[in-house]
Amino acid sequence: MNRSTSFVLESLPDIDALEKLWRGFDDGGAHSFFASWIWLGTLLRTMERRPYLVKAMHGSELAGLALLSVRQRRLRGLLPIRQAWFNAGGDAQIDGIMIEHNGFALPSGHNAPIWPAFLRWFAQEGFADELIVPGMEADAGFDGNLLMLERHNAGYRTALRGLGPDGIASAISSNARQQLRRSIRDYGETLTLDRAPDAATALAYFAELKELHVRSWTRRGRRHAFANPFFETFHRALIATGGASVDLLRVSAGSRVIGYLYNFRRNGVVSNYQSGFDDEAPGFRPGYVCHALAMEHYARAGEGTYDFLAGANRLKQSFGIERYDLTWRHYRKPTFGFRAEHAARKAVHLAKRFAGPRGK
Numbered sequence: 001m002n003r004s005t006s007f008v009l010e011s012l013p014d015i016d017a018l019e020k021l022w023r024g025f026d027d028g029g030a031h032s033f034f035a036s037w038i039w040l041g042t043l044l045r046t047m048e049r050r051p052y053l054v055k056a057m058h059g060s061e062l063a064g065l066a067l068l069s070v071r072q073r074r075l076r077g078l079l080p081i082r083q084a085w086f087n088a089g090g091d092a093q094i095d096g097i098m099i100e101h102n103g104f105a106l107p108s109g110h111n112a113p114i115w116p117a118f119l120r121w122f123a124q125e126g127f128a129d130e131l132i133v134p135g136m137e138a139d140a141g142f143d144g145n146l147l148m149l150e151r152h153n154a155g156y157r158t159a160l161r162g163l164g165p166d167g168i169a170s171a172i173s174s175n176a177r178q179q180l181r182r183s184i185r186d187y188g189e190t191l192t193l194d195r196a197p198d199a200a201t202a203l204a205y206f207a208e209l210k211e212l213h214v215r216s217w218t219r220r221g222r223r224h225a226f227a228n229p230f231f232e233t234f235h236r237a238l239i240a241t242g243g244a245s246v247d248l249l250r251v252s253a254g255s256r257v258i259g260y261l262y263n264f265r266r267n268g269v270v271s272n273y274q275s276g277f278d279d280e281a282p283g284f285r286p287g288y289v290c291h292a293l294a295m296e297h298y299a300r301a302g303e304g305t306y307d308f309l310a311g312a313n314r315l316k317q318s319f320g321i322e323r324y325d326l327t328w329r330h331y332r333k334p335t336f337g338f339r340a341e342h343a344a345r346k347a348v349h350l351a352k353r354f355a356g357p358r359g360k
Helices: 015-026 037-046 115-124 174-187 199-219 229-241 286-300 314-319 336-355
Strands: 005-011 052-058 061-075 079-086 130-137 147-159 191-195 246-253 256-266 269-277 305-310 322-332
Touching: 005 115, 015 037, 015 061, 037 061, 037 229, 061 336, 147 314, 147 336, 174 286, 174 314, 191 286, 199 229, 199 246, 199 256, 199 269, 229 246, 246 286, 256 286, 269 286, 286 305, 286 314, 305 314
Parallel strands: 079 130, 269 305
Antiparallel strands: 005 052, 052 061, 061 079, 130 322, 147 305, 147 322, 191 246, 246 256, 256 269
């Protein structure tokens, strides 16, 4: 029987009842950690404004869950519009936690396509003029009746299954391999990796990660993640309740701590979310050493993929064998204001394209 996919937008139910429903999906669903209750339930418990619940229905069967935050904005400070933020808050501080691999929470065994139907539904419904989806897979879909803006960001990941006895060293370039081996040799001490065994220890590791992270980024004159107060509020709540899916790892050379990693685990994927390294000494590469030990640890544990998530740097490009794309998308209904803005964007793009190199 051919059953179409439909959608219901409703006020948020009792959070304990919603948790039970969502965790039922988490038990066997193919969605990412960022669409799980651990991430989105923590968001609900730490943000002040209540989003709506979206239910995807395949016939009479519940086929997906997501959150939508609807906000009033003004386009270019002039025209009033309504924005719907998918699994996000629609607030710069709240969304500074940077959701990635965004999507619907799915029940076990569900394989019917949801996203194309969801875009068609959004195009027809009147609750918002613009749908904003941060951190989605690049091939998620597009509806021809909508306008779209998107920003791409590269991500890097490595399959852990099949790595040889040398771990990541056997899969990276000869130059990166030499740098890793030199880094291990330079520490001149036995290297150890410890996983926080409980929430209290994990929160202590997180505080020490923060100290190293802030020190490193401040020294380089760059804005660090903890400059956003909500970032720490959210993650301390997540660590306190995340259980076995949340790892705080400490790497030491002898008695000296050289770094911390903050990782999420779900469905065989390890997502490296944040780090803090003791990187003040020139010539040492604590990031290389910490990630190499972590990848070896997770490979032994049977995990399938180590995901460095979005953003490019030398370490990610060296250790991340596979490059992939995440996008931050705005789906817009073809209103007069949005059509005018898109036309203006195209005109600016064409002007820059045909202007030629500067100075000529």
